Amino acid sequence: MSSKRNAIIAGVCGAAFVAYCFYFDRKRRSDPHFKEKLRQCRRKKICSEKSGPAQLPDLTDRKAVQKYFLEEIQLGEELLLQGELDRGVDHLTSAIAVCSQPQQLLQVLQQTLPVPVFQKLLTKLPTISQQIISSRPLTEDGVE
CATH class of the missing domain: 1.20.960.10 (Mitochondrial outer membrane translocase complex, subunit Tom20 domain)
Structure with missing residues (x-):
């Protein structure tokens, strides 16, 4: 009985985590400045790599x-x-x-x-x- 209960709790926690990930990703992508921030981050990374x-x-x-x-x-x-x-x-x-x-x-x-x-x-x-x-x-x- 206890192992069944632990499995259910683990399943609910896993589902809650996946739901949170979807929520966070959707919120992040709907940010109006998301693409601009992403481009800036990539530019910084490319510039630092070009330094040799x-x-x-x-x-x-x-x-x-x-x-x-x-x-x-x-x-x-x-x-x-x-x-x-x-x-x-x-x-x-x-x-x-x-x-x-x-x-x-x-x-x-x-x-x-x-x-x-x-x-x-x-x-x-x-x-x-x-x-x-x-x-x-x-x-x-x-x-x-």
Whole structure:
């Protein structure tokens, strides 16, 4: 008897939740500014994605470099999964450029990435690495 009662209560709660979802969705869509808000949100998202790889961290700060590395790897993987190969490769290349052991990372990426994507990564790597080297501050005697 108790299990029957619990099943009925669960069913009523489930139906109430679904009804609330329909009500909320209808109210949201009937808002006169709904489409305008939706367009603004999409514009913000597109603008933030167009910015490309994040700004380089202070290369002398180990924690900042590590955080930047992890963020770039994660962003690169997500973009590759979404099918945005160029942007994903850009982020992975930035991560490789600040990595303390780039050869090991390249070996792992070679095993996990499809060949065309890995080739694209290798072609972009010198450009990104040169940008990072040129952004590093030099010491007084001109040697890093």
